Amino acid sequence: MKLRDFEYELPKELIAQDPIERRDESRLLVIDKKTGELSHKIFKDVIDYFNKGDTLVLNETKVIPARLIGTRIASPCEVFLVRRISDKLWECLVRPGKKLRVGARVIFGDGVLTCEIKEVLPDGNRIVEFFYEGIFEEILDSLGEMPLPPYITHKLLDKDRYQTVYAKNEGSVAAPTAGLHFTKELLKKIEDKGVNVVYVTLHVSLGTFRPVHEENIEDHVMHTERYFIPKSVAAKVNEAKLNGKKVICVGTTSVRSIESAAYFDEEKKCYLLKECDGETSIYIYPGYEYKLVDSLITNFHLPGSTLIMLVAAFSSLPIVMNAYNEAIKERYRFYSFGDACFFH
DSSP states (O other): OBGGGGOOOOOGGGBOOSOOSSGGGSEEEEEOTTTOOEEEEEGGGGGGGOOTTOEEEEEOEEEOOOEEEEEETTEEEEEEEEEEOSSSEEEEEEESTTTOOTTOEEEEGGGTEEEEEEEEOTTSOEEEEEEESSOHHHHHHHHOBOOOOTTOOSOOSOGGGGSOTTOOEEEESSOOGGGGGOOHHHHHHHHHTTOEEEEEEEOOOGGGGOOOOOSBGGGOOOOOEEEEEOHHHHHHHHHHHHTTOOEEEESHHHHHHHHHTEEEETTTTEEEEOOEEEEEOOOOOBTBOOSSOOEEEEEOOOTTOHHHHHHHHHSOHHHHHHHHHHHHHTTOOBSTTSOEEEEO
């Protein structure tokens, strides 16, 4: 398939710059994944589509305040944490690259935290060593900024609004944004309805922002992300599948986790989920056959992104594009702080 097939025109004013006041009162476009029939709802109405015995899968990764602004010889610099290598070593993106060569030192927060560039990697990223006293995570929390996507230009006043209410395991540089719509009260109501609410972890990497450049989408190389599926989660997902109940994933990261760890059980003659702790570079685009996911809650994604390709594979490209055009016509809010859609 061609990249242009996944493009669409979005008016700039529909890119949500700020989170809605109450998480679960964003709009929800409900889409029948087979017929394309559309319904306009409020997000908290999603509970009406869940039944007793279904399993709702959420990603409990937590975003780290990965953007650090410091100085080198009185000049401003930015160091963006990408991946932890050891206690004090990180792979980072830096700006300006020409000034931050091997041996360069950057000061943050009046010297509370400093770093030195140790190595320049082939892709331009740096290996950086940090120097500090105390607990790095606490220092990062006080000095770092939330790594908002480049299309969000407003300053985030409350860091917690770029975290899900169930965020637990630190390690992401971007939020699993479909989960931002849930409140603790809504999750409690879902559990009270008899739905199994379970949590996986997939740490979202910067690759989630990397655009597809290849004309033929099959030529794109997917980024790798760390993920973890507990044994108890696999058991609940398998229980739902074996009992004819639905597995509902919240966001593309939950989908990638579940589908990465799916396996075919020869005895039961169906796909089931296994406990897993590893890395995935699964690339889902039209033609992929889903193994475990029955319904999908997600946000509206960037044109030509691997995320919109994953959604198109779940339903169909014409149905997804029709839904997006309807959302634009009805002035839905798009991207990370925007509204949601539910494919069922």
